[in-house]
Amino acid sequence: METFQTLLANKLSDALAKAGLPTAGELTPATDARFGDYQTNAALVLGKQRGENPKALAEKILADIDISDLCEPPTVAGAGFINFTLRSDAVAKKAGELLPDERLGVANAKSTKKIVIDFGSPNVAKPMHVGHIRSTVLGDALARIASFLGHEVIRDNHIGDWGTQFGMVIYGWKNLLDRQSLQRDPLAEIVRIYKETNEKATSDPQVREACRQELVKLQAGDKENIDIWNECVAFSMQDFEHVYRLLDIRFDIQCGESFYNDRLPAVVDRLLKSGIGEISEGAVCVFFRDIPQLVDRPCIIRKRDGGFNYATTDVATVDYRINDLKADTVWIVTGAPQILHFQQIFEIARREGYKADFRHITHGSILGEDRKLMKTRSGENVPLRELLDEACKRARKIIEEKNPDLSEEDKIDIAQKIGIGAVKYADLSQYRMTDYVFSWDRMLSLQGNTAPYLQNAYVRIRSIFRKAGEPAPKIDKLILRDPSEINLAKRLCQFAEIVPQVLNDFRPNILANYLFELANSLHTFYEACPVLKSDEPVRSSRLALCDLSGHVLQRGLDLLGIKVPEKM
Numbered sequence: 001m002e003t004f005q006t007l008l009a010n011k012l013s014d015a016l017a018k019a020g021l022p023t024a025g026e027l028t029p030a031t032d033a034r035f036g037d038y039q040t041n042a043a044l045v046l047g048k049q050r051g052e053n054p055k056a057l058a059e060k061i062l063a064d065i066d067i068s069d070l071c072e073p074p075t076v077a078g079a080g081f082i083n084f085t086l087r088s089d090a091v092a093k094k095a096g097e098l099l100p101d102e103r104l105g106v107a108n109a110k111s112t113k114k115i116v117i118d119f120g121s122p123n124v125a126k127p128m129h130v131g132h133i134r135s136t137v138l139g140d141a142l143a144r145i146a147s148f149l150g151h152e153v154i155r156d157n158h159i160g161d162w163g164t165q166f167g168m169v170i171y172g173w174k175n176l177l178d179r180q181s182l183q184r185d186p187l188a189e190i191v192r193i194y195k196e197t198n199e200k201a202t203s204d205p206q207v208r209e210a211c212r213q214e215l216v217k218l219q220a221g222d223k224e225n226i227d228i229w230n231e232c233v234a235f236s237m238q239d240f241e242h243v244y245r246l247l248d249i250r251f252d253i254q255c256g257e258s259f260y261n262d263r264l265p266a267v268v269d270r271l272l273k274s275g276i277g278e279i280s281e282g283a284v285c286v287f288f289r290d291i292p293q294l295v296d297r298p299c300i301i302r303k304r305d306g307g308f309n310y311a312t313t314d315v316a317t318v319d320y321r322i323n324d325l326k327a328d329t330v331w332i333v334t335g336a337p338q339i340l341h342f343q344q345i346f347e348i349a350r351r352e353g354y355k356a357d358f359r360h361i362t363h364g365s366i367l368g369e370d371r372k373l374m375k376t377r378s379g380e381n382v383p384l385r386e387l388l389d390e391a392c393k394r395a396r397k398i399i400e401e402k403n404p405d406l407s408e409e410d411k412i413d414i415a416q417k418i419g420i421g422a423v424k425y426a427d428l429s430q431y432r433m434t435d436y437v438f439s440w441d442r443m444l445s446l447q448g449n450t451a452p453y454l455q456n457a458y459v460r461i462r463s464i465f466r467k468a469g470e471p472a473p474k475i476d477k478l479i480l481r482d483p484s485e486i487n488l489a490k491r492l493c494q495f496a497e498i499v500p501q502v503l504n505d506f507r508p509n510i511l512a513n514y515l516f517e518l519a520n521s522l523h524t525f526y527e528a529c530p531v532l533k534s535d536e537p538v539r540s541s542r543l544a545l546c547d548l549s550g551h552v553l554q555r556g557l558d559l560l561g562i563k564v565p566e567k568m
């Protein structure tokens with residue numbers, strides 16, 4: 001099923017060919033609804049290219065265009081824009097086709113890829129905190145959308161489970177551990193011993209040296225240290241898993257940093273052999289002398305003391321993902337501070353001859369009300385577990401007020417959907433590079449561009465069907481008379497245009513904003529058009545329109561990882 005955008009673009013290129021003109025410009029949704037639904041700048045682009053009058057070119061294109069089944073007669077505006085307004089019977093027909101369509105008109109991508117998506121990726125021995133929301137929620141939404149578009153997706157949690165912090169953790173474990181506290185709250189105890197050791201090590205060179213020794217022993221495979229490390233990783237994984245369950249996030253593989261340990265020596269050998277790496281002051285480095293922003297930022301892949309680091313692991317992940325997993329595309333979702341790191345890694349991959357498409361998808365930060373990085377009152381990172389519990393608690397309060405008669409079971413379920421949905425949506429509705437202020441009141445509001453507002457729009461549709469006591473009617477064409485009905489149906493037809501767009505620059509906020517506008521159109525429609533009280537055949541058509549709106553809202557939110565309740 002083709003979208004209106006595709007249908008019109010095809011008609012336009014036919015018309016250009018008939019007029020003896022090359023394909024040019026773009027056909028896009030109209031920027032101003034007063035002028036129509038779609039527009040093209042083809043005549044403007046051609047005018048510039050050929051030094052001809054764009055208005056005259058527009059007339060020439062339109063002379064031969066054959067779109068009377070889709071549009072009202074197109075008009076030329078401004079310097080030479082061509083505007084198209086869809087005919088309401090074309091909209092009624094297309095919306096009718098969407099009614100029984102599981103995919104709601106969304107086509108599979110033309111060429112499907114095998115994509116590894118590296119997202120979330122927290123570090124062990126620390127609880128997951130607010131800083132992890134963005135990568136986790138954004139990566140999950142992109143994975144859902146890519147899968148829906150037919151790509152083969154491998155979700156990989158690249159956990160930071162290896163590194164110098166373990167020298168301190170192991171020292172702390174052996175010297176400071178309180179077994180009872182460990183039983184009560186393992187992660188808190190691990191964080192405590194790590195912090196205390198860190199403080200001791202800063203003031204006492206002997207402790208510092210002891211920590212280094214523990215790390216060396218761990219890296220050499222010392223049994224006792226490996227056992228402690230394993231236990232710490234397992235405790236951390238329990239915390240992560242709890243958060244992922246709450247967030248409804250899953251991974252296909254969790255190849256953390258330690259997974260690559262035994263591959264690192266070969267990586268360094270290979271880079272040395274190929275000449276991509278070189279020895280500099282005793283370390284093995286890759287230089288980027290031809291890349292201005294990296295000129296004085298060599299990538300160290302083996303330290304002078306023989307140790308490997310974060311970058312070495314990431315070079316090894318490239319091999320694993322391309323050679324072993326057979327991916328042709330890799331998306332890595334992290335905060336903006338890692339931009340230079342991944343420029344280096346991707347450049348090394350390019351020099352090694354990897355042809356795959358590597359993308360670093362970055363995001364900004366979450367700020368507290370004071371516009372600084374969000375922290376607890378004592379200046380700590382806010383643990384994600386606590387934050388999500390708080391979200392559900394606050395959502396529960398809203399439900400108690402709105403609908404106190406719900407059963408306890410329903411309340412728990414709905415509070416979770418609203419609370420978690422609000423946190424996810426607050427993130428995904430922002431452009432990923434923008435820093436945003438975390439505000440409970442704003443994200444949980446039933447008004448405005450929020451998850452609860454969209455969930456409520458869905459619930460309203462469900463309550464119409466509960467009231468009607470009948471399922472959605474099976475019809476194949478809608479009857480669209482009121483402008484608000486036509487407008488709503490047009491929006492529903494746009495869903496198939498919006499979803500693939502998200503992946504162009506990895507912007508789930510495009511889908512979020514679309515859903516917000518859809519909910520607004522739905523609202524206007526309710527104001528203008530009675531549904532259950534109208535006469536047949538309009539009643540059935542309106543019920544079908546509501547049903548389709550519900551499906552699009554539900555599917556759209558699902559692609560963002562957000563669930564809808566049936567009531568609230």
Ligand code: ARG
Binds near residue numbers: 121122123160332333
């Ligand atoms: N663990 C890292 C962090 O917390 C993110 C890992 C991202 N992925 C990667 N392949 N390096 O910053």
